[in-house]
Structure formats: C-alpha cells, structure tokens
Amino acid sequence: MPLPKDLDPYANPRAFYGAELRRLREAVGLSQNGLGERAFCSGTYIGLFEAAERRPQEEISRALDGLLGSGEHLQRLCRLARTSKVAGYFADAAELQQRAVSIAEYSSMVVPGLLQTESYARALTRAAHPYASDNVIDNHVRTRMERGLLLDSPTPPVLWVIVHEAALRVPVGGATVIAEQLDHLHSQAVARPRVVVQVLPYSAGATPLLHSAVTLMHFSDAPPAAYTEAAYSGQLVEDSGLVEQISSAYDLARASALSPEASLSLIKSAAKGHASDAHLS
Structure with a gap:
C-alpha cells in the first residue's frame, strides 16, 4: 500500500x-x-x-x-x-477498533468499555486508580466516553459482546450506578441493530475464556487481530495461529451463552433487582 x-x-x-x-x-x-x-x-x-x-x-x-x-x-x-490519550498497552487496540468492520468482546467481570455509562466508567476508573486526583480520573473517563462515539459513526462496526453473568451481579459504583449501566446495556442492544449482547450464565460452568477479557477485531483490508487484557496490562495479538485459537475459544463461549433474547431478559431482570436495592437503601 x-x-x-x-x-x-x-x-x-x-x-x-x-x-x-x-x-x-x-x-x-x-x-x-x-x-x-x-x-x-x-x-x-x-x-x-x-x-x-x-x-x-x-x-x-x-x-x-x-x-x-x-x-x-x-x-x-x-x-x-506512539503518544496516545489511552493507556499505552491499549493504544494499538483502541486505534484498530476505529478501523474494524466487526468487534467481538468477552468480559468476565465488567461491561466492555464501548457500552459503559459515564458513572460506571468513573466507578471502575476510581477503583483502578484509588490514589489518583479527580483531574486524572476525569481525563480517563472522558477518553473512555469518546471511544464509545465509535458506535455513532456513519459506518459503525458490528459489535458482538459476551459478558459473564458475574458482570451483572457485581454492584460497581453501588446499586444505582449498576442499575443504570444495565439499563443502558439493554437499551443499546435493543436500539442498535449492529450491537448484539449475550450473557454467559453461571450454569455454563468453566469455559476457555472464563477469567479473560478478550477483543477480536476483523478488518476489510487486513488480517484479524485480538487483544487480551488483565489488570494494568494488555497485549495486542497479531500472530495468525494465536488469533485463531482465541477466536475458537470465543466461538465456544458464544455457543455456551444465552441467546440474545434470553440475555436481554436476564439483563433487564438484574437491572430491576439493583434498582430495587437502591430504593431500599
């Protein structure tokens, strides 16, 4: 080229x-x-x-x-x-997301960044950086919210998200914040035809990606790539064999997950449960 x-x-x-x-x-x-x-x-x-x-x-x-x-x-x-507003270990993946025609994400404990609300993102960021100043937290949250604008682009990627049921249960930010987040997750999947959300239930047991956070990206003009993340670190994977292995593991997780319709019902139910807890507190 x-x-x-x-x-x-x-x-x-x-x-x-x-x-x-x-x-x-x-x-x-x-x-x-x-x-x-x-x-x-x-x-x-x-x-x-x-x-x-x-x-x-x-x-x-x-x-x-x-x-x-x-x-x-x-x-x-x-x-x-290589200067970037996002964490250095994520910068390459964040850029590739802008070019991807499809993005598939799996998260074991949290809602993926592209579908996070500001309050939820702030709670996660504060938990990850407990000693940071408010200004630093604000900058992190602003950057994450800007990433979400990708879904509003003229040609947004197909976004397929699998979240473990644990992500629906952990009250990140408290009952009100998690209820709002789950309502947002539900509404995005309903309103955006290019967004698909599935929940991997507790009953699925062990799966290859159980303790992982994985993003798979496909492009119209380049081979697929993957990104794996842990606390304070991440890795862009471009080796074709390893990307294929991660893709196969993702397919198994997708097969074990609830259908999109059943997933939305569970998300809505969890949101109502957290909202009820917020009302009682």
Whole structure:
C-alpha cells in the first residue's frame, strides 16, 4: 500500500514516520514487499505504516533502522508517533477498533468499555486508580466516553459482546450506578441493530475464556487481530495461529451463552433487582 499523495507528512508524528520510512525504503531501492520480507512481515504491513494507518511498533522500528541503515531515526520517530490519550498497552487496540468492520468482546467481570455509562466508567476508573486526583480520573473517563462515539459513526462496526453473568451481579459504583449501566446495556442492544449482547450464565460452568477479557477485531483490508487484557496490562495479538485459537475459544463461549433474547431478559431482570436495592437503601 503506497503512501497516499495527499498525505501531509507534517500533519502529525505518525504521518512523518510513514513519510520517512518510505523515503528510506526507496533510497535503498526496496519495494514494500522486499522490505517486508527482510523484516519478517508483509509488504501490506509496511504499507500501513507508510500510509499512517497503523501506529508504528518499537520492535519493528528497531529492525527497520538496522535494515535501512538509519541509526535510531525510526525508533525515535516511533516514540513520538506512539503518544496516545489511552493507556499505552491499549493504544494499538483502541486505534484498530476505529478501523474494524466487526468487534467481538468477552468480559468476565465488567461491561466492555464501548457500552459503559459515564458513572460506571468513573466507578471502575476510581477503583483502578484509588490514589489518583479527580483531574486524572476525569481525563480517563472522558477518553473512555469518546471511544464509545465509535458506535455513532456513519459506518459503525458490528459489535458482538459476551459478558459473564458475574458482570451483572457485581454492584460497581453501588446499586444505582449498576442499575443504570444495565439499563443502558439493554437499551443499546435493543436500539442498535449492529450491537448484539449475550450473557454467559453461571450454569455454563468453566469455559476457555472464563477469567479473560478478550477483543477480536476483523478488518476489510487486513488480517484479524485480538487483544487480551488483565489488570494494568494488555497485549495486542497479531500472530495468525494465536488469533485463531482465541477466536475458537470465543466461538465456544458464544455457543455456551444465552441467546440474545434470553440475555436481554436476564439483563433487564438484574437491572430491576439493583434498582430495587437502591430504593431500599
């Protein structure tokens, strides 16, 4: 994929990285495929960097500097291009979500970020950062809410979400906050035809993803990718074999989950239960 002629290399650090990579590649007489072969990746992958459609990676930037004889030039540009408002370990996945035609998420304990309410996101963020200032918490929550705008884009991805029943029961933020969150989860699945929600019930027992948080992303112009997350850390997975293994595990979880209709009924029932608790407190 060549660098688009109307891409301004000075528009942002990522565009400058792409322009410099292309300049260096052409200076040594290599095609995108030729450089990709030497860097043990595809020519398409090199093209995505040059077109500023993918955030550059530190490891491959180091390899490219070695292949192109550019010292640490691309590595320094990479550090500039990787600045992000979201946590560093999630930044690549957050960007890929913007390009995905479909997103499949599984969460064992919480409602996934794209479907969170502000109050629920704030409660989760405060729990994860108990000593942070209010300003820091506000910035985290604002960023998470901005991510949710993806569903309002002209061509939103198909979003398929599986949440474990435990996510419906844990009163994150208290009874009022979780009731509001579950009502929102229900309404999003009802109002948005491209959003599907399933609940994996306690009765399903052990499944391959039981203790996981997983996101699978499919694209129209690139191989699928996955993202796995734990507390304060996450990993983007692009190895085709591992992505396929995660995808198979997700399919098993989907088969064990309640139907979308039964899931919505359980979500509504749980929301009413929490609302009742809030009324009594």
